[in-house]
Amino acid sequence: MWIGEALVDSPRGAWLGIALSWARTAFLSLAAVGIGATVDALIGATAGAGSAGLPGTAGWGTPSLITALAVVLGAVCGGFAEAVPGRVQGAEERHWRQRVLRRAILGLRSGGKPAGTRVGHPTGRPGGPTGEGALVDAATTGVEKTANYRAGFLGPTLASFTSPLVVLIVWAIFIDVRSALLLAGFVALVPVVIVLVGKWLRKPNHEYRRKETAAANQYLEMLEGLGTTKVLGAAPAARDRFAESARAAMRELGTLLGRNQLMIIVNDGVFGLLMTGAAIVLVLTALAGGQLSAGAAFAGVLLTVLLNEPIDRLGRTFYVGLAGRARRDQLEELIGAEQDAPETQPSFGRDRPASPPAxxxxxxxxxxxxxxxxxxxxxxxxxxxxxxxxxxxxxxxxxxxxxxxxxxxxxxxxxxxxxxxxxxxxxxxxxxxxxxxxxxxxxxxxxxxxxxxxxxxxxxxxxxxxxxxxxxxxxxxxxxxxxxxxxxxxxxxxxxxxxxxxxxxxxxxxxxxxxxxxxxxxxxxxxxxxxxxxxxxxxxxxxxxxxxxxxxxxxxxxxxxxxxxxxxxxxxxxxxxxxxxxxxxxxxxxxxxxxxxxxxxxxxxxx
Ligand SMILES: Nc1ncnc2c1ncn2[C@@H]1O[C@H](COP(=O)(O)OP(=O)(O)OP(=O)(O)O)[C@@H](O)[C@H]1O
Known part of the structure; x- marks a missing residue:
């Protein structure tokens, strides 16, 4: 599950992005509260301001100043948070490409084939996921998508899924503890749904990636062996074989996209509408009951927008996450369970090696x-x-x-x-x-x-x-x-x-x-x-x-x-x-x- 990976194996630097996202959400939440306080001050809502209204409503100058400052700080933190994945991605690409290269170079097979490729071997299916085409595919698209998944999906998604907690803390402090707890129930449901949906989509997703890689692999090998295929008069057969594997990949893609779309509709419906609806009902009821000032109610409505961020993000990036995750799994399989051994420093040919171990x-x-x-x-x-x-x-x-x-x-x-x-x-x-x-x-x-x-x-x-x-x-x-x-x-x-x-x-x-x-x-x-x-x-x-x-x-x-x-x-x-x-x-x-x-x-x- 990606949440586990994000928590224990996030790429280096990703936590900086997560911390900046939390800071952004905290500042924007404070800005929402500041706007509420400004509203209270402007409409002169002194009734109940001491108990249920927002602090600092004596005049509108201070809260609006605080709002402006919070907006600026939120924007700055948000900007930096957005920049982090780009930097992390470069390092991740280098790391994964090096591992794929090392895997290719370590290959000892005859014909210089990468390890695991058996040319002409009964179990080494040409065009299968261990062929040379797969290695090229892994070193290019595979590495890019894996790096994008690890740098651009894991950290930012974890940040947006945990940021609602920051919003709820602000909500509990400045608006009302009871409604904050109720909304926390909704927020806690989001990861549960993600796990379930992830499981539901995992199989078609992996199936699609496997077939997509097999098709790409076959295409590359068809190009590489073009001369031989022509000489043998086998071009039509090779073309048909490639067309069939491309069609199989497309069929899987159709299934996957269908399920993905359904998941987005259900999520938007269940969370987007229900949670927003519940939040608005809660603040309006409290407003009508006199427990909240108009400004506090307005701040609550604004905070609801921030609460919805994980759902928005889910719709936009779930597919990217699935694709990246499958690519990462494929790379791990190709590279093997290789642990990066702490390499001893090479001595560049100057010294004799240490005595060889028996x-x-x-x-x-x-x-x-x-x-x-x-x-x-x-x-x-x-x-x-x-x-x-x-x-x-x-x-x-x-x-x-x-x-x-x-x-x-x-x-x-x-x-x-x-x-x-x-x-x-x-x-x-x-x-x-x-x-x-x-x-x-x-x-x-x-x-x-x-x-x-x-x-x-x-x-x-x-x-x-x-x-x-x-x-x-x-x-x-x-x-x-x-x-x-x-x-x-x-x-x-x-x-x-x-x-x-x-x-x-x-x-x-x-x-x-x-x-x-x-x-x-x-x-x-x-x-x-x-x-x-x-x-x-x-x-x-x-x-x-x-x-x-x-x-x-x-x-x-x-x-x-x-x-x-x-x-x-x-x-x-x-x-x-x-x-x-x-x-x-x-x-x-x-x-x-x-x-x-x-x-x-x-x-x-x-x-
Ligand atoms: N990646 C693989 N997948 C499936 N079978 C394999 C794989 N690698 C080796 N084999 C099988 O293991 C057996 C031993 O192969 P190996 O290459 O180690 O033999 P070898 O003695 O080095 O042969 P040669 O002298 O022909 O290179 C063979 O039957 C081979 O087909």
Whole structure:
């Protein structure tokens, strides 16, 4: 419920806006009382002024002066209160966009897809909410609507729902306590109705957002795959599929808008009319009974306008709130239950990392949407060791590497049991993410400049520090030869760079991150010999003194490993040194022989 979120998790700065709104309402309420007092003074309502009339009615000068002052102060506070959400929204957008980006960059999937996207996987529906289109949608519209919801809806709505209490306090002090209590009953009903209506609208709202995102996602992917679709003659089918999902989204929107409209009519009727009617009847009765002066009654009528603010706001912003809330939920799901770990300050490649902790996986199981991917894996990774994960395709190597990287929870539908210990202490996914650097076969490269890609992990690094990291990754000479050097655009996801350059850029990032554990997901695959040698050289440097866990498809890359871990059907089938496993019968020995056989037969030279 948004009220809970507004109370405990409002964006930073939102409370200033709420306090300013309360101040605005207090001043405007006092202005209403001042107007009443002025009226009393003007019509010379001295009868009963002492008991039921408003204070300060001896002359009209003072109350009208106070009124003017209260109006000005109310307007100033209101103006500042209006300005707060704009400032908060900027910060919120930055925060959410960074989380989405980090989520995209952390993706270790093949093809550089963001984590959670399975290309060609039976459960990875193209166009589903975990596709790349969804990520683009999340980083743009999703972030904008979420920030708008958190900055422009949560605080202001909480303010307008609590402001009537301020009005009622003024009412009780200056007009009449009994009627203030009666009206408080109406005001207290408003949140109850909001909760009920919110529940009623939640399902169609979520359904609509899901279908809207799926349609947007499909559209983006249709554009991206336009060439292939045309070549395959599949354009009409793709178009029909998109049209159908757009129609489904529109149908849900119709249901949602219908319910929303009904809610506005009911609210306006029940609260707008009933509460205003009750307030007016109360003040007029008191006026007729002589308990209130004409000025006090007039002030009561004016205060009723302020009491109606939550209803007005509800009509105007409920839909925005629903949309934002659904978008926020979608983002949370996409990003995963990621806790922003307090990152230790990167040392920008100057220092050696702290000694790597020894890791221990205990009975670690991972299931994704009910399917078991890793099954009670237990493994010790000593500090500073080099571990190679080998095994047939689909065995679970990447899933294991992602678990060690603390990334499993960012995969939608994933569930983990068991634990990972660091130096004997239980650890959390966020703490694990803080311990590792990843260099993947298809590193996540932003479509911006070399410097931006490096500053992603070290926002405060100087140009010199970036150049130092590039130098250690053996990429500096090539960057220096580019027309704009550090500011050279790298093209769409690094399209202007070669495969080897992209990987060395990722290694430079790992230098800047300076984490004690380096995870390698086949970073030397598919490179020609010369480039492979360059990447290897950089890797040797970045892995020095660190624990290394690498996925290896080519077994010749495992020769210097301290420990080989054979993964098969989600379990650990064997562990040992390369020599031990080569000497025994099993996957490693057989695959090694096959590799050697292939190399000798093809005279493999990938130049
Ligand atoms: N996000 C996901 N959703 C559904 N299933 C998944 C997901 N990620 C992995 N899997 C499944 O888990 C199993 C193990 O996959 P994983 O990528 O870990 O294997 P791998 O050993 O790294 O394979 P490869 O060597 O081909 O990369 C596969 O059956 C895969 O389809």
């Amino acid at each position: 890791l221990e996986l205990r009975d670690l199981s991972v299931s994704i949407r009910g399917g078991t991917i890793l099954d009670r894996v237990s493994l010790r990774i000593p500090s500073g060791s080099r571990v190679a994960l080998v095994g047939p395709s689909g065995a679970g190597k990447t899933t294991l590497l992602r678990a060690i990287a603390g990334l499993t929870e960012t995969t939608p539908g994933a569930n983990t049991t068991g634990e990972i210990l660091a130096d004997g202490e239980p650890t959390t996914p966020a703490a694990l993410r803080n311990l590792v650097s990843i260099v993947a076969q298809h590193p996540g490269i932003l479509s911006t400049t070399i410097a931006d890609n490096l500053r992603l992990v070290a926002p405060d690094a100087s140009d010199e520090q970036l150049r130092g990291a590039l130098d250690r990754a053996h990429l500096l000479d090539e960057v220096d030869a580019m027309p704009n050097q550090l500011d050279e655009p790298v093209g769409d996801r690094g399209a202007f760079l070669s495969g080897g350059q992209r990987r060395r850029l990722a290694i430079a990032r790992a230098f800047l991150r300076e984490r004690p554990i380096v995870l390698l997901d086949e970073p030397t695959a598919d490179l020609d010999r010369r480039t492979e040698a360059l990447v290897r050289e950089s890797l040797e440097e970045v892995t020095e003194g660190r624990t290394v866990v690498q996925i290896a498809h080519r077994l010749d890359t495992t020769a210097d490993a301290d420990l080989i871990v054979v993964v098969s059907a989600g379990r650990i089938a064997a562990t040992g040194t390369p020599e031990e496993l080569r000497a025994s019968r099993g996957y490693y020995a057989e695959a090694f022989r096959n590799d050697a056989f292939r190399a000798s037969n093809t005279g493999e030279d990938r130049r």
